[in-house]
Amino acid sequence: MKKKIPLRQRTWYKLDNAAKVFPGQNSSSWSNVFRLSATLTEKVNPELLEKAVSMVMPRFPTFDVRMRAGFFWHYLEKNPYGIPPVLPDIANPCQRFKWKENNGYLFKVYYYEKRISVEFYHSVTDGYGGSCFFMTLVAVYLRLTGKDIPCGDSVFDINEKPKPEEAEDSYSENCNSKAKAKRMQKFAYHFKGERFPKHFLGVTTGYIPVSVIKEKAKEHNVTVTEYLAAILLFTLYNLQKKENKRKEKPVGIQIPVNLRSFFGSTTLRNFMLCYTFQIDPNMGEYTLPEIIKQLSLYLRFINNEKEVQAMMKGNIGFEKNPVMRILPSVLKDFGISMVYKIAGEKQTSCLITNVGVLKAPKEMENYIEKLCLITGPAMINGARCGVLSYKDTLAFTFSNIYKDPVIQREFFTTLIKLGIPVKIESNRHLIKGGEN
Amino acid sequence: MSYCVNCGVELEKGCPDCPLCDTPVINPKEKPIENKKFVYPETINIPSSLSKKYWVFLITMIILIPNLVMLILNALFFDNHVFPYISGGFAVAWIWFLFPLLWEKIMPMLILAIDALALLTYLYTFRIFGDDSGWFALVALPVVIVMWALGNGFIFLFKKTKRKSIRTAAVLGAINIMSFVIEICLNMFYLGRLQIPVSVIVTACCVSLMIFFIVLAKSKRLNAWVSRKFFM
Numbered sequence: 001m002k003k004k005i006p007l008r009q010r011t012w013y014k015l016d017n018a019a020k021v022f023p024g025q026n027s028s029s030w031s032n033v034f035r036l037s038a039t040l041t042e043k044v045n046p047e048l049l050e051k052a053v054s055m056v057m058p059r060f061p062t063f064d065v066r067m068r069a070g071f072f073w074h075y076l077e078k079n080p081y082g083i084p085p086v087l088p089d090i091a092n093p094c095q096r097f098k099w100k101e102n103n104g105y106l107f108k109v110y111y112y113e114k115r116i117s118v119e120f121y122h123s124v125t126d127g128y129g130g131s132c133f134f135m136t137l138v139a140v141y142l143r144l145t146g147k148d149i150p151c152g153d154s155v156f157d158i159n160e161k162p163k164p165e166e167a168e169d170s171y172s173e174n175c176n177s178k179a180k181a182k183r184m185q186k187f188a189y190h191f192k193g194e195r196f197p198k199h200f201l202g203v204t205t206g207y208i209p210v211s212v213i214k215e216k217a218k219e220h221n222v223t224v225t226e227y228l229a230a231i232l233l234f235t236l237y238n239l240q241k242k243e244n245k246r247k248e249k250p251v252g253i254q255i256p257v258n259l260r261s262f263f264g265s266t267t268l269r270n271f272m273l274c275y276t277f278q279i280d281p282n283m284g285e286y287t288l289p290e291i292i293k294q295l296s297l298y299l300r301f302i303n304n305e306k307e308v309q310a311m312m313k314g315n316i317g318f319e320k321n322p323v324m325r326i327l328p329s330v331l332k333d334f335g336i337s338m339v340y341k342i343a344g345e346k347q348t349s350c351l352i353t354n355v356g357v358l359k360a361p362k363e364m365e366n367y368i369e370k371l372c373l374i375t376g377p378a379m380i381n382g383a384r385c386g387v388l389s390y391k392d393t394l395a396f397t398f399s400n401i402y403k404d405p406v407i408q409r410e411f412f413t414t415l416i417k418l419g420i421p422v423k424i425e426s427n428r429h430l431i432k433g434g435e436n
Numbered sequence: 437m438s439y440c441v442n443c444g445v446e447l448e449k450g451c452p453d454c455p456l457c458d459t460p461v462i463n464p465k466e467k468p469i470e471n472k473k474f475v476y477p478e479t480i481n482i483p484s485s486l487s488k489k490y491w492v493f494l495i496t497m498i499i500l501i502p503n504l505v506m507l508i509l510n511a512l513f514f515d516n517h518v519f520p521y522i523s524g525g526f527a528v529a530w531i532w533f534l535f536p537l538l539w540e541k542i543m544p545m546l547i548l549a550i551d552a553l554a555l556l557t558y559l560y561t562f563r564i565f566g567d568d569s570g571w572f573a574l575v576a577l578p579v580v581i582v583m584w585a586l587g588n589g590f591i592f593l594f595k596k597t598k599r600k601s602i603r604t605a606a607v608l609g610a611i612n613i614m615s616f617v618i619e620i621c622l623n624m625f626y627l628g629r630l631q632i633p634v635s636v637i638v639t640a641c642c643v644s645l646m647i648f649f650i651v652l653a654k655s656k657r658l659n660a661w662v663s664r665k666f667f668m
Binding site: 088089090091092093095096098101112113198199200203204205206246405408409412413416421422423424425426427428429430431 | 440443444445446447448451452453454455456457473474475476477478479480481482483663
């Protein structure tokens with residue numbers, strides 16, 4: 001039910017630098033979304049979950065918003081429509097967001113059997129902010145079912161007042177570089193195949209023991225993200241090789257990185273940047289250890305405050321440009337949508353995002369079996385992967401728009417060959433033909 | 437627990453086949469689970485969206501209203517009969533571009549036939565309101581019929597083959613046929629006799645290129661040589 005809120009009391013936020021491009025990219029069949037899921041030990045009660053959502057909302061004012069169109073830019077405004085509905089889960093997750101659906105909220109809450117899932121529109125938050133909101137929601141739900149769950153780690157105290165720094169736009173707060181990084185790379189290889197119909201997404205999750213993968217990464221002196229990203233890159237490199245092309249294209253991977261550790265930010269809004277790494281098969285044959293080494297060296301070279309500042313400056317240049325500023329938001333959206341469709345994913349063959357280890361209070365761990373992160377669909381990339389570690393299990397989830405699961409098959413069989421056990425879960429048998 | 441014999445991954449309990457390679461799971465030690473709940477529910481949700489029909493209706497209204505107003509004004513106040521041609525043009529454009537959007541399943545040959553019929557009807561209005569010197573029967577009708585026949589040929593061929601060289605040869609052949617038809621029709625209408633000097637030159641160019649592309653499609657050796665010599 002809509003409550004009339006006086007104009008002065010309608011809290012509003014400018015979109016942060018990363019969030020500004022997402023409304024332009026939004027289409028009738030595609031949005032930039034991601035999903036966090038928690039499988040509990042007991043069946044989920046939707047009434048209690050709805051109550052938990054209403055209890056959590058006041059603590060997270062940046063999530064209690066709807067998207068509004070200003071003349072020059074979109075902005076977020078406090079949502080007057082109560083709370084988002086709690087929906088039964090579906091087989092085809094990560095669908096597009098429409099500003100007027102879902103009571104105007106930019107996140108959707110789903111339940112199925114023992115699982116709670118929340119899908120976030122990327123303009124609201126990134127993986128870190130989403131995980132804080134999600135873990136707090138799960139903790140509040142568990143409390144409502146009679147469990148004694150303390151606050152701590154990713155679980156926020158809902159009786160506490162929201163902190164102003166949690167709503168800050170950390171890009172403009174922290175960007176003070178004079179240099180702009182040039183980020184143009186060559187157009188990369190893309191896996192091609194028969195696509196699922198609109199609104200369908202193939203999701204395949206592989207559960208891997210953290211201790212085993214850590215040990216394997218340690219053998220190469222790299223992090224788990226670097227190790228997994230290198231294997232994914234190697235998979236796509238081999239797929240291109242099998243196509244026997246006369247001239248092979250570079251194979252690129254995009255890795256979003258959380259910037260909070262660099263700048264000590266605690267914002268719950270977007271604060272990440274994407275690094276892109278490419279290998280060019282025309283330079284010669286690559287082996288997996290070579291790719292692991294090069295990727296790790298590249299990330300270590302680029303992953304420093306100065307480079308990050310220069311990249312941020314480059315991104316912020318778009319919103320500070322006087323010509324861009326005076327353009328009406330309709331034209332900006334059209335321009336962004338065209339640029340994204342033409343060149344958005346051209347420089348990368350795949351994406352891997354790792355939100356790291358999600359820690360919950362000890363008491364809460366007993367009631368959560370597993371957690372998983374699903375990235376939304378890509379427009380042309382054959383693989384978008386979300387990685388999340390919880391207790392001793394790493395969940396590696398592929399989101400694929402193509403019917404043929406060749407990328408995930410090659411990736412997971414490579415892990416098996418390397419001696420890493422994988423347990424698979426998927427929705428592919430439910431959406432196989434793409435028919436409903 | 438079951439493992440895929442092909443990929444080696446561990447599978448969800450009760451999974452009928454491997455999600456990665458579709459290999460069926462046969463595990464005599466694992467009893468089938470009745471009413472097995474999978475990780476994802478069976479419900480598939482297709483979000484509502486504005487249908488194509490809505491857009492067709494909207495654009496039709498935008499086109500229709502000024503056209504109707506102008507037709508009425510033209511009939512009442514002007515007597516030069518220019519506007520029916522403009523309205524007719526809009527009608528043909530509607531049939532060509534918007535009408536196919538109303539179809540659930542696109543049938544290219546039927547659409548092409550309707551398009552050709554619409555064009556002929558539109559041209560016939562010029563004959564009714566304009567001069568009747570025989571241009572419709574001698575030029576417009578044969579040219580449109582040949583274009584329609586060639587269009588059908590393309591639809592058939594493009595369904596049959598994806599080879600670029602064969603398709604290119606077909607396009608060249610069509611250009612050649614069209615040049616003959618247009619030249620014969622125009623000369624018969626204006627000069628009253630059969631003359632084809634331009635078409636012969638076009639034929640010489642097209643046929644030699646067609647032979648080249650057909651040989652290119654057939655010969656792997658030539659194909660390899662061309663791709664080596666003319667790579668970009």
